[in-house]
Amino acid sequence: MADERPADPLMTLKGVHTHIGQYHILQGVDLVLPRGGMTVLLGRNGAGKTTTLRTIMGLWAPSQGTIHFDGRPIGGLPTPDIARAGIAYVPETMAVFSDLSVRENMVLAARDGPIDKARLDWIFGLFPALRKFWELPAGVLSGGQKQMLAIARAIVEPRRLILIDEPTKGIAPAIIEAMILAFAELKRETTILLVEQNFRFAASLGDQVAVMDDGRIVHRGAMAELAGDEALQTRLLGLSLDTHQ
Numbered sequence: 001m002a003d004e005r006p007a008d009p010l011m012t013l014k015g016v017h018t019h020i021g022q023y024h025i026l027q028g029v030d031l032v033l034p035r036g037g038m039t040v041l042l043g044r045n046g047a048g049k050t051t052t053l054r055t056i057m058g059l060w061a062p063s064q065g066t067i068h069f070d071g072r073p074i075g076g077l078p079t080p081d082i083a084r085a086g087i088a089y090v091p092e093t094m095a096v097f098s099d100l101s102v103r104e105n106m107v108l109a110a111r112d113g114p115i116d117k118a119r120l121d122w123i124f125g126l127f128p129a130l131r132k133f134w135e136l137p138a139g140v141l142s143g144g145q146k147q148m149l150a151i152a153r154a155i156v157e158p159r160r161l162i163l164i165d166e167p168t169k170g171i172a173p174a175i176i177e178a179m180i181l182a183f184a185e186l187k188r189e190t191t192i193l194l195v196e197q198n199f200r201f202a203a204s205l206g207d208q209v210a211v212m213d214d215g216r217i218v219h220r221g222a223m224a225e226l227a228g229d230e231a232l233q234t235r236l237l238g239l240s241l242d243t244h245q
């Protein structure tokens with residue numbers, strides 16, 4: 001397995017197991033996130049990608065193994081403590097309040113007081129549609145725009161790590177292009193762990209890649225290496241990719 005271990009990683013998962021009820025879902029996940037850039041988590045449906053993000057966020061408690069963030073153990077802490085440590089999570093379900101305006105959605109997401117004006121301008125630069133629909137109910141936004149609002153809510157204050165689950169799922173190609181530009185900018189300021197099925201999207205943004213299968217990481221390395229090696233893609237990912245495009 002290709003394995004680059006950064007000397008001072010932002011996050012390290014070692015031998016993480018997660019049980020959901022009677023099901024043994026994560027079966028010893030080892031994952032190291034360097035500081036900065038984007039790591040993409042790939043793998044077929046049901047491999048355990050969402051469960052990995054939820055376990056990091058404290059939404060499932062690991063039954064075994066350790067999770068360190070910035071050198072500090074966070075495995076099993078309550079979710080609010082993990083959020084306070086600087087980790088944000090954008091679930092696949094686009095967590096926005098449909099009846100509230102885009103502005104109200106953003107104001108509610110800001111826990112440390114009023115939204116910083118310069119930061120809001122930066123977010124509008126990433127997602128111009130949010131400025132346009134600022135006073136409209138989030139419910140009228142398209143799926144892609146809701147996804148952008150969900151991401152904007154997660155980054156309304158600076159975060160040290162953002163976990164994002166399949167942002168391109170069901171999203172129109174033109175919006176995916178806009179998302180590529182926004183994510184390229186976002187990963188300059190923070191570290192991103194992205195779960196993705198759209199390989200072209202993943203390959204155009206990812207710095208590192210980890211591939212999951214059956215609750216374990218089965219490959220870790222540079223995204224450029226996987227993107228340039230079709231035989232490796234076929235071996236690791238089979239034909240399951242791009243099915244959500």
Ligand SMILES: Nc1ncnc2c1ncn2[C@@H]1O[C@H](COP(=O)(O)OP(=O)(O)OP(=O)(O)O)[C@@H](O)[C@H]1O
Pocket residue numbers: 020021023025043044045046047048049050051052
């Ligand atoms: N709440 C739950 N109760 C029981 N089993 C669950 C639950 N959530 C997930 N699982 C099971 O855990 C396994 C891993 O699911 P997970 O959502 O982590 O996979 P994934 O890699 O994110 O796949 P997908 O791309 O389909 O979201 C699957 O077999 C799934 O059925």
